[in-house]
Amino acid sequence: MTQTAQRTPLVELTGVSKRYGSVRALEGVSLQVHAGEITCVLGDNGAGKSTLIKMVAGLHQHDDGVLRIDGEETHLASPREALDRGIATVYQDLAVVPLMPVWRNFFLGSEPRKGTGPFKRLDVDLMRRTTRQALLRMGIDLRDVDQPIGTLSGGERQCVAIARAVHFGAKVLVLDEPTAALGVKQSGVVLKYVAAARDEGLGVVLITHNPHHAYLVGDRFVLLKRGTMTGSHTRDEITLDELTQQMAGGSDLEELRHELQRT
Template structure:
């Protein structure tokens, strides 16, 4: 049950819109992300989910409405600015170097160094130890952090990316379809670590087209259709069957079923 009444949202979008020329990508979309909660954004291809991610991640600026971070109205100018404000985004295609070891990918772009002057070098031992301990803290027990990350399953790579975001101080974690290309078992593993991030106090935005996955972990549900809000619910205000029905088209689906019935 959602327990966020009276608390300031980590991220809040109010009537946010985004247009690309004459194309309306988003119109009047609102959502809230609270610490220790998972907000699920559901919609089919072309619903506006990618545009929503880009606005929260600082890739694109919204045209209308307001974006607030910790209650402060703002416009993010870049992904680096979003990161500096505690918003980490894990995209579906995962920015990893397959042939590099797990620990190297864990610290990619943020490598700690030791030594002075010309003797300064990457602190490999520290990175190995930290990667193993941080993964273990999230419940991920990799036998060998020296193995190339490309040898891990898709679910394991997603989990490493989640643990990395937690380690580097993210307050808000945005996940772009993390279970889209995974089977049932691997999807369950990823959802377990999504819940672990929530339990560590992060606010999570889970982008998905799968209402069953969303309902397993979600506290709030925002449904998008052709760039507009098709519904907004808390977990205690909607059942899985109704969420699935709305996701599948709701009244439109009922009309189609009626049309297809044999006379």
Template sequence: MSPEPTPLIELAGVGKHYGPVRALDGVDLDVRAGQITCVLGDNGAGKSTLIKIIAGLHGHDAGTLRIDGEERRLGSPREALDLGIATVYQDLAVVPLMPVWRNFFLGSEPTTGRGPFRRLDTAAMRETTRSALLRMGIDLRDVDQPIGTLSGGERQCVAIARAVHFGAKVLVLDEPTAALGVKQSGVVLKYVAAARDAGLGVVLITHNPHHAYLVGDRFVLLKRGAMAASHTRDAVTLDELTTQMAGGSELDDLRHELARDPGK
């Protein structure tokens, strides 16, 4: 039996403090190629802090962060991106009035010509955007339309396709279905699975256990900055995951408190 490949990203006992406030403490996380690791938790659970550490926005105070088996301390988002870690935030950071193809290449625009005759290669950007989206199964009506005219689900899918096209090895998605309806959420999850099938290691941050269980291979539950549970898919059911996410015994206590007294 061959040994399991080295994780693309490995966190061991990682913690982060902001003065006296413990935002994250003792978190373990593996991100592997061709797998989706879901990080679940309510508001204030530490999900945003975890994203910032992986994305290079904030350094960790404790524990170890390894990328491709090498211990690192990321100093900036650019450093993370250069190492193949692409983060898609909930607000997407797009320019709504710009066409889809301009947003697709934003910050990485190819040029043609030399010297004073150098200019943006708009034809190449249009064609590359169209073909890159089609490879992910995304068939937009027109890549010249402003990206702000797309639905929230379509914008998320463009961001995922962009990360795949620019060679990301790890894709971190911050609550990609939080503001979407059922149908659009399903579309986004389909492209999250497509990124996994393209060989990327995906970190899906969510508070929705149903969405997580549809696509996830591994599940990490955070509560008040600490790990509440960690499971592989074959070791937990959706009901168990939902119960743990909801607080388990805390939910039972609340149910008893809210129950009506039949004698009244």
């Protein structure tokens, strides 16, 4: 057993289930998120990945099983509580204001102010300077933090969101399909900064349907299908080919291959 595995996980789900009326969205899912590690959750559309995100982010509460944060059993009542406990979630659609500059989006909802009384105003110089420093700390060198964030590429916007979570003290970073709408080069850029967040000591949950991206950075892999776990592996327990085969459905894929063969 490694030293990392012996430490208390930052977040741990044990046998967690979630139902919406008579619909079973998740059943008996378990995973661990450790500091300085990336846990990848893989599955196709409808596998239960979004439900899992919403539980960890505090949007929905689990019905069965146990959720622990720093070893303490808990029910997250809201996204605000999850943030207060150090869990930052970056959704695929990114909650940004496209026409506002990068620095304004970086501090959105957490703007520092200076002055007193009726003369109190946004500390723009501090926000510009801090944004530039926080991005450079993660190795992100933008041309200009005054440019509207909507002019950045999808990969650059994802990187800004990752740097923001690191700057504001997140201990756990949950990323919802950060490379789904990106090309090969931009995906590589995002994965580089996902690894940088891991190297900063964060525990990262990477939600993806791409086993190649997951295997490039992942330390742990949880596979979901129709709301249930079909596999849970550490990196030294599985190869990329095996991960891809499990992700693709294994026997289902083989059966399809036979069906599609020319007679």
